[in-house]
Amino acid sequence: MTTESPALPCSEIPSSPPSASVRRSPAAIVAAVCLAALVLPLSFSGGALATPAIGAYFNGSPLALNWITNAFMLTFGSCLMAAGTLADRYGRKRIFICGIAGFTLLTLLIALAPGLIALNVLRAVQGLAAAAALAGGSAALAQEFEGHARTRVFSLMGTVFGIGLAFGPLSSGVLIDRFGWRAVFCVPLLFGLASLLLGLRYLRETVNPQASRVDWGGILSFTAMLALLTTGLLEAPARGWSAPVTLALLAAALLSLSLFIAIERRIAEPMLDLRLFRFPAFVGVQLLPVATCFCFVVLLVLLPIRFIGIEGRSPMAAGVLMIALSAPILVMPAVAVWLSGRLPAGLISGVGLLVAGVGLLWLGQVEVGASAAAILPPMLLTGIGAGLPWGLMDGLSVSVVPREQAGMASGIFSTIRVAGEGVSLALVSAALSYLIAASLPPAALHLQTASGMAPAAQGLAIGDMSNALSQGWSALQLQQVYQGAFRSLSEGLALLTIASALAVFWFLRGGTVARS
Known part of the structure; x- marks a missing residue:
């Protein structure tokens, strides 16, 4: 970051x-x-x-x-x-x-x-x-x-x-x-x-005497867009995707985005120069942090919740398992830099995303409560794949635009990376809640209402089984439902990652632009 x-x-x-x-x-x-x-x-x-x-x-x-x-x-x-x-x-x-x-x-x-x-x-x-x-x-x-x-x-x-x-x-x-x-x-x-x-x-x-003035209009509209979008995604599982509040939040986010674009196009010193998106390679580089959000960052949140809340492991045991996913970030960036002296950076990044996509597909097939020997290999493969673009994308962010625009390109890249992490977490949490709600069977002890289903599904998505258990489902039923939802989610994340890899191959096929 x-x-x-x-x-x-x-x-x-x-x-x-x-x-x-x-x-x-x-x-x-x-x-x-x-x-x-x-x-x-x-x-x-x-x-x-x-x-x-x-x-x-x-x-x-x-x-x-x-x-x-x-x-x-x-x-x-x-x-x-x-x-x-x-x-x-x-x-x-x-x-x-x-x-x-x-x-x-x-x-x-x-x-x-x-x-x-x-x-x-x-x-x-x-x-x-x-x-x-x-x-x-x-x-x-x-x-x-x-x-x-x-x-x-x-x-x-x-x-x-x-x-x-x-x-x-x-x-x-x-x-x-x-x-x-x-x-x-x-x-x-x-x-x-x-x-x-x-x-x-x-x-x-130190200060920069030529620093541009603060683009408060861009900052406020961009922040409003992210806040409204994230809130809408988090509210959707409880209220429903077609609920007036959800639709209003998402519509307001779209309006804020439109306002942000209008401001950035007209202001003399914009926070984000939209003309940079004329460079295909620049667009391809922006896909890299988004893809690593969906194949790596979201797992840093989802997997501890699964290990502790659903499988009943201790926090320390969950932390030990998470090393398999995150430790490759220590090694693979150096490998990627070494390979970049022999192969195009776009090719290395795209292949890494493909490897991460395969790891996600494998991870989705691992049963809830499986042994460490079953869960560690797909986590390790996913971390290895995500580590390849991780080691190159910061440098690429300033190498695919003219030199005089490198500062703004770096800022845009960092913002897309961090903002993408927040939005992807909200989106994935909402998707997991929806998948769980769609799979929950009728409660055994009493009729389950739609309003009661949403809290149970949301609770299960964050590893809280107590609410669902109190409404008549058994622990085995809930684990099976979670397993099916997690498998579907992993497959969706894998498809997004693989699609991003193909797009990276396309946009970065020409390498970097000539530096002025």
């Missing part, structure tokens, strides 16, 4: 004279930003793994529990480009420090949250802080290093992010098992505090 800011060092000026309190230490600067990058996947995977425990503790509704992850991803994705613009205009260090300080404080408040509503609101504000930390930190690194050194530090940043993805579920599982769900937020708190202290001491302030 980290991208390089390609702004030229000669266009940058310090916002204040060098101070004795700010020391030039490249290692400390890299450590400050990399620690911030580490807490983001830890917060994401920790919140996902803790969802069943949080639901049991607060007795929360399925909709409220879905917002534990979606609230964070929604604000994070919608504000990332805006945070980058603010960092260029008002100072990279200032935005980074505000972001990581806010993130750290909010992490503490989340650990102390008295209720589910408060927790979700704090998660949403935490997403804003995460956007500031990531955008400010990436821009600060880009100004501290040049050439090959810049490439190496951003590669290290990506590796650190992979470490967070790989071992976040395991560390979260251990903490939940031993200390409860609140302990999950203590590890990001410690790393965030260390990042803050290093950043205050060693980062220098």
